[in-house]
Amino acid sequence: MLINPDLATVWAFIIAFAIFAYVVMDGFDLGIGILFPTLKVGAERDQAMNSIAPVWDGNETWLVMGGGGLMAAFPLAYAVILPATYPLVIAMLLGLVFRGVAFEYRWRDPRHRPAWDLAFCIGSVVATFAQGVMLGAVLQGIHVVDRAYAGGSFDWLTPFSLLTGVSLLIGYAMLGASWLIGKTHGAAQDHARRLAFALGILTILALSAVSLATPFLAIDYWHRWFRMPGVLFTAQVPLMTAIASFLFFWSLKRGRERLPFLIALVMFGLGFIGLGISMFPYVVPRALTIWDTAAPQSSQIFMLVGAVFVLPLILTYTGWAYYVFRGKTVTEGYH
Amino acid sequence: MGDEALLLARAQFAFTVSFHFIFPAFSIGTASFLMVLEALWLKTGRGVYANLYRYWLKIFAVAFGMGVVSGLVMAYQFGTNWSVFSDKAGPIVGPLMAYEVMTAFFLEAGFLGVMLFGINQVGPKLHFFATVMVALGTLISATWIVSTNSWMQTPVGFAISDKGQFVPAGSWWPIVFSPSFPYRVVHVVIAAYLTTSLVVAGVGGWHLLRDRTNLGARKMFSMAMWMVAIAAPAQILAGDAHGLNTLEHQPVKIMAMEGHYESHPHGAPLILFGIPNPAAKRIDYAIQIPKMSSLILKHDPNAPLGGLDSVPDDRIPPVPIVFFTFRIMVGLGFAMLGLALFGIVMRVWHKLYDAPWLYRLAVLMGPTGFVAVIAGWVTTEVGRQPFTVYGFLRTAQSHSPLQTSAVAASLASFVIVYFIVFGAGTYYLLRLMAKPPAPHETEPAAIPQRAAGITPAPAFEGVSGDAH
Numbered sequence: 064m065l066i067n068p069d070l071a072t073v074w075a076f077i078i079a080f081a082i083f084a085y086v087v088m089d090g091f092d093l094g095i096g097i098l099f100p101t102l103k104v105g106a107e108r109d110q111a112m113n114s115i116a117p118v119w120d121g122n123e124t125w126l127v128m129g130g131g132g133l134m135a136a137f138p139l140a141y142a143v144i145l146p147a148t149y150p151l152v153i154a155m156l157l158g159l160v161f162r163g164v165a166f167e168y169r170w171r172d173p174r175h176r177p178a179w180d181l182a183f184c185i186g187s188v189v190a191t192f193a194q195g196v197m198l199g200a201v202l203q204g205i206h207v208v209d210r211a212y213a214g215g216s217f218d219w220l221t222p223f224s225l226l227t228g229v230s231l232l233i234g235y236a237m238l239g240a241s242w243l244i245g246k247t248h249g250a251a252q253d254h255a256r257r258l259a260f261a262l263g264i265l266t267i268l269a270l271s272a273v274s275l276a277t278p279f280l281a282i283d284y285w286h287r288w289f290r291m292p293g294v295l296f297t298a299q300v301p302l303m304t305a306i307a308s309f310l311f312f313w314s315l316k317r318g319r320e321r322l323p324f325l326i327a328l329v330m331f332g333l334g335f336i337g338l339g340i341s342m343f344p345y346v347v348p349r350a351l352t353i354w355d356t357a358a359p360q361s362s363q364i365f366m367l368v369g370a371v372f373v374l375p376l377i378l379t380y381t382g383w384a385y386y387v388f389r390g391k392t393v394t395e396g397y398h
Numbered sequence: 399m400g401d402e403a404l405l406l407a408r409a410q411f412a413f414t415v416s417f418h419f420i421f422p423a424f425s426i427g428t429a430s431f432l433m434v435l436e437a438l439w440l441k442t443g444r445g446v447y448a449n450l451y452r453y454w455l456k457i458f459a460v461a462f463g464m465g466v467v468s469g470l471v472m473a474y475q476f477g478t479n480w481s482v483f484s485d486k487a488g489p490i491v492g493p494l495m496a497y498e499v500m501t502a503f504f505l506e507a508g509f510l511g512v513m514l515f516g517i518n519q520v521g522p523k524l525h526f527f528a529t530v531m532v533a534l535g536t537l538i539s540a541t542w543i544v545s546t547n548s549w550m551q552t553p554v555g556f557a558i559s560d561k562g563q564f565v566p567a568g569s570w571w572p573i574v575f576s577p578s579f580p581y582r583v584v585h586v587v588i589a590a591y592l593t594t595s596l597v598v599a600g601v602g603g604w605h606l607l608r609d610r611t612n613l614g615a616r617k618m619f620s621m622a623m624w625m626v627a628i629a630a631p632a633q634i635l636a637g638d639a640h641g642l643n644t645l646e647h648q649p650v651k652i653m654a655m656e657g658h659y660e661s662h663p664h665g666a667p668l669i670l671f672g673i674p675n676p677a678a679k680r681i682d683y684a685i686q687i688p689k690m691s692s693l694i695l696k697h698d699p700n701a702p703l704g705g706l707d708s709v710p711d712d713r714i715p716p717v718p719i720v721f722f723t724f725r726i727m728v729g730l731g732f733a734m735l736g737l738a739l740f741g742i743v744m745r746v747w748h749k750l751y752d753a754p755w756l757y758r759l760a761v762l763m764g765p766t767g768f769v770a771v772i773a774g775w776v777t778t779e780v781g782r783q784p785f786t787v788y789g790f791l792r793t794a795q796s797h798s799p800l801q802t803s804a805v806a807a808s809l810a811s812f813v814i815v816y817f818i819v820f821g822a823g824t825y826y827l828l829r830l831m832a833k834p835p836a837p838h839e840t841e842p843a844a845i846p847q848r849a850a851g852i853t854p855a856p857a858f859e860g861v862s863g864d865a866h
Contacts, residue, residue: 117511120466124507127473128499134476135496138488138563145477145484146798152478153808156471157815163467164819167460171826210485210561216804358489359565366493369500377504384511387519 070364071357074136075344077370081132083335085125087238087328092119094239096162096187097232098258099180107251108180114246114392116166121381123159136363139210139356140346146212147205148197148219155193162186188232195231199224202341203280207350223276230269234331237262241324244315246392252320259323260315267308270334274301277341283349284341297340304333403802404794407479410809412779414471416772417816421465423771426540426587427594428458429533434621436526446617449836453614454598457830459514464823466507471812479805483786483796490556490564490573491546498542506535537587544586548579551778552647553787564787577647581640582778588633589774592734593767595625599737600764601831603757614835616751619760623741623750630738634731638694644778645695648788650709651781654720656691657681658705665689666703671725674718679706681721715783719776727773730766737763 092115102108115122134141145152165183169176200219207213240262243255278285288297307329314322344352357363432454439447473495476484484492512520512528520528555572556564566573602619605612645652653659657669659679668690672681689699696703706714737759744753782788786796 117515120463120510121504121507123466123470124499124503127470127503128496130473130477131492131495131499134484134488135492138485138492141477141488142481142485142798145474146481146800149478149798149800149804149808152474153811156474157811159470160467160815160819163470164463164823167463168822168826171460171829172822211481211799213799216801358492359559359563361566361570362489362493365566365570366496369497373500373504377500377508380508381504384508387512387516 070360070367071136071353072344073367074132074357074363075346075353077374078129078132078136079335079339081125081128083332085122085129086335087331088122088125089119090235090331091115091238091242091324092122093162093187093191094235094237095243096183096239097191097236098239098243099184099187101258102251102254104177104180107247107254110247110251110392111243112166112169112183114243117388118384119163119166121384123163126159132366135366136358137346137353137356138358140351140353142210143205143207143212143347143351143356144197144201147214148200149216151193151197151200151219155190155197158186158189158191158193160186162190191232191235192228195228196220196224198231198338199227202227202277202338202348204349205347207347223280226269226276227273230266230273233262233265233269234334237266238324238327238331241327245321245324248391256315256318256323259327260312263308263311263315263327266330270304270330274337281349287340300333300337300340304330307333403800403805404797406802406805406809407797407800408793410479410805410812411475412776413809413816414468414475414812416775417820418465418468418472419771419775420768421461421468422536422540423590423593423768424597425458425462425465426536426590427592428454428461429529429536430591431594431598431621432458433526433529433533436529440522440526446613446836449614450618453835454618455514457827460823460827460830462510464820468816468820477798478808479798479800480786480796481798483791486562486791486796487550487564487787489559490549490566493570494542494546494549494574498539498546502535502539502542505538506532509535540587540590541583544583545574545576545579548582549573549576550786551582551782551788552576552578553790564790578640578643581636581643585633585636585640585774588629588636589767589771591625592629592633593771595622595629596734596737596760596763596767597765597831598622599626599741599760600762603760603764604831605834606751607754607757607761609834609837610751612834612837614837618835619757620745620750623738623745623760626734627738627742630731630734634735637728637731642695644781648781649704650706650713651715651720651778652695653704653706653709654715654717654781655724655777656703657684657717657721658691658703659707659717661703661705661708662692663702665693665698665700666691666695666705668694672721674721676717712784715781719780723773723776723780727770727777730770730773733763733766734770 095111095115099108099111102111130141133144161182162184163186165179165186169179169183172179196219199221203221203223205212205214206218237259240255240259244252244259247255278288288294307326311323311326311330314326342348344354346353346356432451435447435451435454438444439451509528509531512525513532516528517525553564554576555567555569557567559565598618599622602615602622605615606619609615641652641655656666657672657674658666659681665688667686667688669681669684669686672684672686675682692701692703693699695701706717740756740759741750744750744756750756784793785791786793
């Protein structure tokens with residue numbers, strides 16, 4: 064696989080980075096939403112909510128960056144993928160509406176807090192599941208004719224896309240549980256650790272299932288992964304995933320507090336590299352490449368100038384915001 | 399996709415964008431207001447400013463959250479329902495919106511957490527910096543999105559590629575600063591400040607009607623009435639300039655706004671009110687002032703003004719909507735000017751804190767900013783029809799290849815969810831506003847940390863924080 068360092072490729076990596084940043088960052092706060100019903104009403108829930116309240120908005124901005132960036136750098140990809148996954152996008156957005164407002168509403172209205180907690184959970188589950196199904200829908204291919212989506216309203220619905228949907232639910236929940244280990248102590252931390260352990264096993268099963276199913280979607284995937292000499296490179300990904308998984312459980316057993324979350328990020332990173340191997344340079348597999356869909360150079364250069372200066376700045380102050388709220392989240396005594 | 403699906407897709411965009419814009423219209427002004435309050439607190443050390451900061455921060459947090467989630471919907475509306483527009487205009491409007499994300503959304507979101515929850519961690523100076531960044535972010539956001547919209551209204555600096563896409567013809571400068579942009583951005587930002595100051599004045603007036611000695615209520619009412627006194631007349635001037643700019647670049651929109659079905663070679667009348675009759679192409683029951691429209695638009699009572707009779711039918715926007723929303727906006731604008739003058743008179747007479755009728759009027763006018771803002775946007779957006787990129791890309795050729803049932807189902811979902819979620823949110827906002835601000839100067843002298851979760855619990859309301 065040859066990578067030309069041209070503009071479209073640079074933008075493909077920037078968008079991929081934005082999507083990855085979104086997946087792991089909103090991933091853990093969506094994960095907390097998914098796990099919310101398992102957390103005890105009262106201090107445990109409040110603490111979980113408080114641990115993400117200062118950062119969730121920034122996390123979700125990466126989704127706007129992914130969508131907006133795709134429209135700007137690869138407008139045709141945006142114009143094909145969204146109509147093809149229409150009901151999923153709408154479901155995701157509505158899910159995010161419910162969970163987003165719950166952050167404020169649950170404190171404004173203690174009488175209806177159980178209802179907003181439920182909205183927080185269901186919204187998180189719906190948004191995550193929709194994202195996972197969308198991933199499956201893109202991987203299995205989209206019917207494109209003449210610069211437009213040419214399929215029906217429910218082409219995305221297949222056993223494979225349902226598998227990716229469930230897998231993402233498990234994966235985000237694992238990220239959320241690992242995050243909570245670092246933010247809590249005592250009984251809440253023990254609970255988070257138990258959750259992380261179980262979800263770690265499920266994540267590995269889900270990742271394996273998706274990885275094994277993908278090459279059967281199309282012969283192209285098979286070639287990408289199993290042809291010599293590429294297989295010498297691609298085989299490293301499952302190998303490293305196995306090592307990372309081992310370290311994940313080891314760190315949980317050793318009672319480490321922040322390491323499990325960091326290793327979970329690495330596991331997601333490896334999964335993401337796997338996706339890159341399956342897709343690059345296609346945006347819509349087997350139909351549209353990044354060059355087919357790229358905006359004209361003048362558009363991509365105009366944005367690149369800004370991105371080169373602004374993205375490092377964004378990473379700096381986002382990092383600072385995380386640093387400000389480092390350490391354990393307290394459950395009480397804010398005044 | 400037939401006409402029905404197109405209509406539903408348009409209804410969906412109109413519904414989601416109108417609902418969304420209510421929140422930024424408020425949070426742009428509120429963020430700046432909070433910045434001023436915190437600056438005054440840092441400068442004077444007076445507790446009244448810290449109290450007001452905390453009071454409005456809670457309201458800001460709820461409104462901002464609603465703005466974030468409804469705004470996220472907008473980022474995807476272009477792709478779901480308007481994919482052809484996205485493909486064709488993406489190379490131009492995409493980068494403008496990407497700049498909005500990179501320079502504004504991240505800035506707001508990155509510093510919002512510190513602004514809401516972080517004063518104990520970072521200290522007052524750095525906290526003030528976070529507030530300034532959030533306020534700056536809201537203004538940068540307004541600038542880019544209005545630039546995007548202005549290019550769609552008055553498109554320049556582009557070429558059409560062999561793929562049928564709008565692409566930059568050369569420099570980006572004329573695209574970012576399209577002819578209507580400077581006028582529109584000034585009009586929009588003043589509108590946001592005016593909307594917020596009307597809300598603050600309404601809340602202040604409400605509490606002054608109950609307790610005229612409440613220091614917090616006095617302070618917020620006085621500050622808001624200053625802002626109304628500046629912004630209301632400024633907005634009328636800005637609106638007038640924007641109208642002249644529209645006459646130059648989108649004369650058909652002005653014809654629809656004015657209700658000029660006929661051309662007037664010897665001076666056009668100003669139609670104050672009437673009922674547009676699009677079938678007969680006339681305004682029924684018109685109440686009009688002869689030659690006044692020419693005087694306003696051309697500064698010459700006898701200047702000729704073209705009418706819709708000079709325009710082909712397939713380039714005319716829906717006249718009744720534009721005609722009525724324009725009058726709602728202008729009428730409210732003059733009512734705001736009336737409130738501003740009333741306030742100035744009472745202040746000059748030293749009766750600002752003893753003016754129950756002024757308070758009642760302020761309460762009544764409290765929500766009118768939102769109505770005017772939405773009416774204004776409807777005027778300009780419906781006035782852009784039947785085009786998405788004015789004069790070059792028709793709305794009927796911009797939509798996604800979707801089935802009517804899909805668009806209808808998603809529209810219904812948006813309507814139901816928005817009414818539940820934003821209905822609840824509006825109720826919570828009103829409840830926060832109904833609570834009187836702290837009546838005295840002393841407590842607290844510092845801005846207490848807003849607990850990520852504990853904020854509204856009554857047990858913590860009276861606790862004074864030590865931010866140092």
